[in-house]
Amino acid sequence: GAVVSQHPSRVICKSGTSVKIECRSLDFQATTMFWYRQFPKKSLMLMATSNEGSKATYEQGVEKDKFLINHASLTLSTLTVTSAHPEDSSFYICSARDLRLVNTEAFFGQGTRLTVV
Amino acid sequence: QQPVQSPQAVILREGEDAVINCSSSKALYSVHWYRQKHGEAPIFLMILLKGGEQKGHDKISASFNEKKQQSSLYLTASQLSYSGTYFCGTEMYGNEKLTFGTGTRLTIIP
Numbered sequence: 652g653a654v655v656s657q658h659p660s661r662v663i664c665k666s667g668t669s670v671k672i673e674c675r676s677l678d679f680q681a682t683t684m685f686w687y688r689q690f691p692k693k694s695l696m697l698m699a700t701s702n703e704g705s706k707a708t709y710e711q712g713v714e715k716d717k718f719l720i721n722h723a724s725l726t727l728s729t730l731t732v733t734s735a736h737p738e739d740s741s742f743y744i745c746s747a748r749d750l751r752l753v754n755t756e757a758f759f760g761q762g763t764r765l766t767v768v
Numbered sequence: 769q770q771p772v773q774s775p776q777a778v779i780l781r782e783g784e785d786a787v788i789n790c791s792s793s794k795a796l797y798s799v800h801w802y803r804q805k806h807g808e809a810p811i812f813l814m815i816l817l818k819g820g821e822q823k824g825h826d827k828i829s830a831s832f833n834e835k836k837q838q839s840s841l842y843l844t845a846s847q848l849s850y851s852g853t854y855f856c857g858t859e860m861y862g863n864e865k866l867t868f869g870t871g872t873r874l875t876i877i878p
Binding site: 657671683685687692693694695696697700742744746750754756757758759760761762764 | 770786798800802807808809810811815817819833857864866867868869870871873
């Protein structure tokens with residue numbers, strides 16, 4: 652299957668600082684990338700959908716000013732957690748799809764475990 | 769709205785069979801099935817697109833019912849490597865986002 656690389660895999664930051672997470676599709680072009688958040692033993696909750704070259708669409712309850720998403724190219728999307736607080740600690744996962752192709756699966760990155768201290 | 773999976777958790781002995789169900793309150797365009805190991809990203813298993821479709825490889829198969837609001841994943845002669853949490857991901861018509869179900873934790877014991 653296709654490869655999606657997410658970086659960093661783990662990050663610890665101080666409260667009040669910002670953290671950037673990168674999601675790259677290595678061997679295909681991702682027209683659409685999705686950002687999920689996952690709490691321990693829980694399902695993946697969709698935070699936002701980003702299409703290359705346009706603004707992200709956020710799910711209800713997700714603060715767009717806190718979770719900044721950029722999808723500047725067909726191979727890279729970034730999620731920036733701004734002014735992070737301990738309650739932002741979580742497992743963040745991106746997935747990528749090329750929706751120009753019919754009925755394709757979503758490929759997932761390895762995930763980023765964020766700990767805010 | 770998040771699809772509901774059942775059961776929430778199941779423990780099997782190696783070689784036993786399991787069925788995991790995924791139910792949506794709305795008509796679906798497609799259903800994707802994933803398995804996730806602790807601390808790792810979900811791994812794609814299969815996608816079902818048509819009502820009545822059944823698909824499978826090795827000893828894992830799935831079906832997507834005619835009304836297109838439910839899907840089931842079948843695991844036969846389970847192996848230790850099947851342990852993990854299984855999620856269905858549902859896609860509705862005209863909406864490309866995948867909404868994941870509540871999850872089913874499967875534990876295989878020797």
